[in-house]
Amino acid sequence: MHEKQTYLEEDYRRTVDVAAAGEFLPGTSIEIIRPPKSRQPPQHVLFDFDGTLSLIREGWPQVMVPMMVEILQATGTDESPQQLERLVFEFVMQLNGKQTIYQMIRLAEEVYRRGGTPLDPLVYKQMYHQRLMQRIAQRRQALLTGALQPADMLVPYSLELLEQLQRLGVRMYLASGTDQCYVREEAQLLKLDRYFGPHIYGAIDDYQNYSKAMVIDRILRENGISGELLLGFGDGYVEIQNIKAVGGTAVAVASDEAGRSGKPDPWKRDRLIGVGADIVIPDYRHWHALLEYLWPRGG
Numbered sequence: 411m412h413e414k415q416t417y418l419e420e421d422y423r424r425t426v427d428v429a430a431a432g433e434f435l436p437g438t439s440i441e442i443i444r445p446p447k448s449r450q451p452p453q454h455v456l457f458d459f460d461g462t463l464s465l466i467r468e469g470w471p472q473v474m475v476p477m478m479v480e481i482l483q484a485t486g487t488d489e490s491p492q493q494l495e496r497l498v499f500e501f502v503m504q505l506n507g508k509q510t511i512y513q514m515i516r517l518a519e520e521v522y523r524r525g526g527t528p529l530d531p532l533v534y535k536q537m538y539h540q541r542l543m544q545r546i547a548q549r550r551q552a553l554l555t556g557a558l559q560p561a562d563m564l565v566p567y568s569l570e571l572l573e574q575l576q577r578l579g580v581r582m583y584l585a586s587g588t589d590q591c592y593v594r595e596e597a598q599l600l601k602l603d604r605y606f607g608p609h610i611y612g613a614i615d616d617y618q619n620y621s622k623a624m625v626i627d628r629i630l631r632e633n634g635i636s637g638e639l640l641l642g643f644g645d646g647y648v649e650i651q652n653i654k655a656v657g658g659t660a661v662a663v664a665s666d667e668a669g670r671s672g673k674p675d676p677w678k679r680d681r682l683i684g685v686g687a688d689i690v691i692p693d694y695r696h697w698h699a700l701l702e703y704l705w706p707r708g709g
Contacts, residue, residue, distance in 0.1 A: 420651070421504065421505065421508075422504055422505075422507075422647050422681070422685070423685075424684040424685065425684065425685055425686055426683055426684050426685070426686055432444075432690070435696070435699050435700075435703060437699075438696035438699045438700075439672065439673075439674070439691060439692050439695070439696060440689060440690075440691050440696050440699060440700055440703070441674075441689065441690040441691070442688070442689055442703075443683060443687060443688055443689065443690065444688050445688075446659040446688065446704065447638060447657065447659075448638035448639065448659070450638070450639060451704060451705040451706070452580060452639055452640060452641035452658075452659065452704060452705075453580055453581070453633075453635060453639040453640075454580060454581050454582075454583065454629055454633060454635065454639060454640050454641070455575055455580050455581070455582045455583070455640075455641045455642070455643070456582075456583045456584075456585060456622075456625070456626065456629065456640065456641070456642040456643070456649065456653065457582065457583070457584050457585075457606075457642075457643045457644070458507075458584075458585065458586060458622075458642075458643065458644035458645060458646055458649045458663075459584055459585075459586035459588060459593055459596075459597070459612075460586060460587075460588055460645075461565070461645035461646070461663070461665055461667055462565065462643055462644050462645045462646075462649075462663045462665070463564055463565055463568050463584075463600070463602065464563065464564065464565075464596055464597075464600055464602075465563050465564060465565060465667055465670075466546055466549050466550065466553075466563050466596050466599070466600070467542065467546060467588070468667040468668055469545065469667075469668070470542055470545075471499070471502060471503070472545075473538065473541050473542045473545055474502055474513065474538055474542075475495060475498050475499050475502055477537065477538055477541055478494075478498045478502070478517050478520075479491060479494045479495050479498055481517065481521060481534070482494050482497075482498070482517075482520055482521065482524065484526070485521055485524035485525060485526035486524070486525070486526075487524045497520070498517075498520075501513070501516050501520075506646055506647075507587065507644070507645075507646025507647045507648040507649065508587055508646075508648055509587040509613040509617050509620070509621070510535055510538070510587060510588065510589070510613065511531055511532070511535055511613065511617045512617075514531035514532070514534040514535045514538070515531045517531070517534055518530075518531050518534065532615060539589070539592075549563060550595075550596070550599060553599040553600065554599060560599075560600045560601045560602075563599075563600060564600060565663065565665050565667075565670075565693050565694060566670055566672070566693040566694060566695055567693060567694035567695045567697055568693075568694055570694065570697050571694040571697040571700075571701075572602070572605045574697065574698075574701055575605075575701075576605055578701070578705060581609070581633075582605050582606050582609065583606060583609040583610075583611070583625065583629060584597060584602070584606045584609065584610045584611065585611045585612075585622045585625040585626075585649065586611070586612045586613070587612075587613055587622075587646070587648070588612055588613060589612050589613050589614075590610075590611065590612030590613060590614060591612070592612065593610060593611075593612035594610050594612070597610055611625050621648075621652075622648055622649050622652050623652045623655070626640065626642075626652050626653065626656055626658075627656075630656060636656075636657065637653075637655075637656030637657035637658045638657050638658065638659075639658075640653060640656065640658035640659070641653075641658060641659050641661065641704065642658055642659070642660050642661065643661045643663055644660070644661075644662070644663060644682075645662070645663045645664065645665050645678055645682070647681055647682060647684075647685045650662060650682050650685050650686065650687050651685045651686070654685065654686040654687075659688050659689070659704070660682075660686065660687045660688050660689070661687070661688070661689045661690075661691060661700075662678070662679065662682035662683065662687035662689065662690045662691070663678075663691055663692075663693070664676075664678035664679040664682060664690055664691070664692055665678070665692060665693055666692060666693075670693070671692075672692055672693060672695060673692055674690060674691070674692040675692070
């Protein structure tokens with residue numbers, strides 16, 4: 411019998427030893443670590459969602475980490491809250507970029523290690539989502555009523571970049587580790603659905619049959635193209651790693667989500683260069699220069 415293929419994302423593993431400084435495009439914050447291999451401009455562009463475009467969920471670690479600390483404390487461990495917080499923060503951020511369920515699987519493992527009986531990771535994920543939705547409900551409602559405009563909850567200059575990519579005639583895709591139902595809802599709230607159409611993908615409960623690598627494989631297969639014609643934007647290691655694995659060009663969005671300062675987040679920058687990012691940007695304020703660089707005859 412033919413065994414069904416599953417897709418499991420790898421944990422973070424640095425493949426570039428030193429996050430050395432690249433060269434900046436003149437007058438911009440665009441850091442070129444290595445030039446694109448392909449002489450042809452990209453034909454298809456893949457975006458991550460949270461932190462790469464959307465800021466609706468900014469601050470999510472302040473929801474996930476305390477919840478996990480509470481659950482681990484309930485096992486009766488003699489570790490202090492501070493020790494648990496350090497432990498949890500480390501593995502939560504180590505797994506950041508993967509589907510949320512992987513962080514909950516790790517939580518279940520930590521409960522078991524402390525002699526507890528863990529709940530199903532899907533139950534933990536539901537608990538987390540309930541708490542997160544309480545935190546972001548006001549943002550979502552404000553977008554719905556028009557009290558906030560989409561640009562208020564997007565990485566700066568996202569809309570300008572997407573508009574120009576649409577004019578260039580490239581096809582755009584959205585692939586997220588957040589649940590598909592939430593990604594689609596929030597993409598609509600941010601009025602991003604007009605750029606991506608049906609190509610908005612997110613996590614499903616059957617997590618072994620969804621991954622960003624699967625989305626990339628489908629893009630290449632259905633369009634009959636090589637990975638060199640694929641460009642990817644992301645603030646998580648998974649999408650950078652997956653884009654590089656097929657020979658595409660990977661743009662690391664080292665976004666300062668809370669401050670929107672226009673300066674790259676140092677932790678994100680180092681982490682994303684560590685898995686092979688070709689270009690690093692803090693946001694899209696220099697979108698025109700970036701597109702001129704990647705589409706020399708039409709950016």
